Amino acid sequence: MTEREQLxxxxxxxxxxxxxxxxxxxxxADIRSSVxxxxxDQIRSTLPNGYDLLSYNMSEKQYSNIQIAxxxxxxxxxxxEFQAGDHHWLIxxxxxxxxxxxxxxxxxxxxxxxxGRRVSEHWPWHRRAELTEHIFPVAGDWRTSExxxxxxxxxxxxxxxxxxxxxxxxxxxxxxxxxA
Numbered sequence: 001m002t003e004r005e006q007l008x009x010x011x012x013x014x015x016x017x018x019x020x021x022x023x024x025x026x027x028x029a030d031i032r033s034s035v036x037x038x039x040x041d042q043i044r045s046t047l048p049n050g051y052d053l054l055s056y057n058m059s060e061k062q063y064s065n066i067q068i069a070x071x072x073x074x075x076x077x078x079x080x081e082f083q084a085g086d087h088h089w090l091i092x093x094x095x096x097x098x099x100x101x102x103x104x105x106x107x108x109x110x111x112x113x114x115x116g117r118r119v120s121e122h123w124p125w126h127r128r129a130e131l132t133e134h135i136f137p138v139a140g141d142w143r144t145s146e147x148x149x150x151x152x153x154x155x156x157x158x159x160x161x162x163x164x165x166x167x168x169x170x171x172x173x174x175x176x177x178x179x180a
Contacts, residue, residue, distance in 0.1 A: 029060070032087075035152050042158035043068075051165060055079075060086050066161065067095060070169035076101060078165035080129065080136075087142030091119075092164060093126030094172070101125070105172065112171045136164040 001009075011021040024031075040056040043066065047053060050071030058064045065081035075098045083089040093116060094101070094109070101124040109116055109125050113135045116125040127133065129140040131147065138160060139145035151157035 032060075032149065035149055038155075039152050039158060042152070042155055043161055046158045046162045048162070048166070051162070068161070068165045070165060070172065073169060073172050076172060078168045079123075080161065081123075082142075088140075090129040090138065090140045090142065091123075091126040092129050092136045092138075094124065094168060096122055096124055108171050108174060109168075112167075135167050136160065 011017050036058055039058065040053070043056070044053055047068070052069040053066070054069050054077055055065060055067040058066060062083070062085040063081060064087075065079055067077045067079045069077050076094050076096050078092075079095040080090060080092045083091055106116065106125055114127060114133075116127050118124050119126060127136075129136055129138045131137050131139055138151075138157070139147045142148050148157055151160070
């Protein structure tokens with residue numbers, strides 16, 4: 001019997017269990033919102049000197065995002081963003097304000113993190129977040145995965161985000177590239 005089947009069986013054992021489960025289901029959005037509200041402060045307290053949280057716009061809406069400025073790099077920031085609503089289709093990579101992203105930079109990022117994709121001139125390099133990613137091992141669909149919510153509650157997701165920003169900075173500053 002799977003864990004989910006066991007849960008269903010336990011909930012169906014009594015009216016009180018069912019009532020409690022249904023109340024939790026009704027409160028799911030509020031629970032997620034409460035957990036998500038802690039992430040901004042966690043990121044701010046985890047960022048090393050010189051890094052700056054440019055944007056924290058996380059919600060269930062499409063294109064909700066986090067953007068982090070990296071020291072010594074102007075015009076390019078590390079970003080994570082949901083491409084669909086309801087915490088679905090998370091991507092991570094670099095966003096550009098103005099110019100400053102060239103083919104050499106793309107090649108360096110591809111070599112360091114795997115082949116990236118281009119969404120637009122403002123999203124010149126990104127990858128889909130997946131648990132198997134070595135640089136940013138986070139589930140790409142937060143609707144169905146408990147992992148990011150648990151990591152937020154434990155305070156460890158912020159460190160993953162900051163670690164990824166630092167890894168991007170390291171690649172972008174190699175040989176003086178990536179600055180505008």
